[in-house]
Amino acid sequence: MIRAETDALLAVRGLEAWYGESHVLHGVDIDIKPGEVVTLLGRNGAGKTTTLRAIMGLVGKRAGSIRYNGAELISARSDIIARKGIGYCPEERGIFASLDVTENLMLPPVVMPGGLSLDEIYTLFPNLKERARSQGTKLSGGEQQMLAIARILRTGAKLLLLDEPSEGLAPVIVQQIGRMIREIKQRGFTVLLVEQNFRFAQTVADRHYVMEHGRVVDMVKNEELLTSLDRLHEYLGV
Numbered sequence: 001m002i003r004a005e006t007d008a009l010l011a012v013r014g015l016e017a018w019y020g021e022s023h024v025l026h027g028v029d030i031d032i033k034p035g036e037v038v039t040l041l042g043r044n045g046a047g048k049t050t051t052l053r054a055i056m057g058l059v060g061k062r063a064g065s066i067r068y069n070g071a072e073l074i075s076a077r078s079d080i081i082a083r084k085g086i087g088y089c090p091e092e093r094g095i096f097a098s099l100d101v102t103e104n105l106m107l108p109p110v111v112m113p114g115g116l117s118l119d120e121i122y123t124l125f126p127n128l129k130e131r132a133r134s135q136g137t138k139l140s141g142g143e144q145q146m147l148a149i150a151r152i153l154r155t156g157a158k159l160l161l162l163d164e165p166s167e168g169l170a171p172v173i174v175q176q177i178g179r180m181i182r183e184i185k186q187r188g189f190t191v192l193l194v195e196q197n198f199r200f201a202q203t204v205a206d207r208h209y210v211m212e213h214g215r216v217v218d219m220v221k222n223e224e225l226l227t228s229l230d231r232l233h234e235y236l237g238v
């Protein structure tokens, strides 16, 4: 069903993953072209987070193929995967409470050239600049989410894996996160985004993959989203 893309930045084929004895992914196929924003939609437990974790090498065992920039990563350790230029922002965001915004931004190691400088990040996201000296604990959920994403942009990573950046945030803050993702896309980054909220996903993405029971079962282009609502409601149970 999913066409092989020879020009993909990330090409995932038949990806399987296990947590201990528990077999969670049963053959996931995903292609992302450079500069695309693509979402993984699906109900709770469909395997969206596990797909991001499996791409990063953060699951117990995996099989299949993950090609990034032409290199096979299925057997690579997670630190090697990060050094290839894939950045991961987990749902819990991982902001260091005792460090301020600038310190949090400077913390992840630069893995390759081409990342944004601190000044560029602050120019692009003035909200963060205003909070430069504020400690992690003092930031709102939205500010923490922005910081968690911005921090990856410094490292030189070109592909960002974002787990539910809209989760738990008020609608006006979700809009800010949406603007941020569109800015990131404009700067040439590629994004794979886990979302439950397809109304938000629609404002940022080029395409959507739908996951069910550890597999990708459908793909919808963003311009076809509105005409595919019935299908999506069925998948997502909303």
Ligand SMILES: Nc1ncnc2c1ncn2[C@@H]1O[C@H](COP(=O)(O)OP(=O)(O)OP(=O)(O)O)[C@@H](O)[C@H]1O
Pocket: 019, 022, 024, 042, 043, 044, 045, 046, 047, 048, 049, 050, 051
């Ligand atoms: N650490 C773990 N150990 C064992 N099973 C897990 C673990 N994490 C997730 N699972 C199981 O793997 C399946 C897929 O979970 P996953 O978190 O990837 O789903 P999801 O689509 O991201 O949904 P959610 O939005 O609820 O996180 C679920 O059945 C879940 O219970």
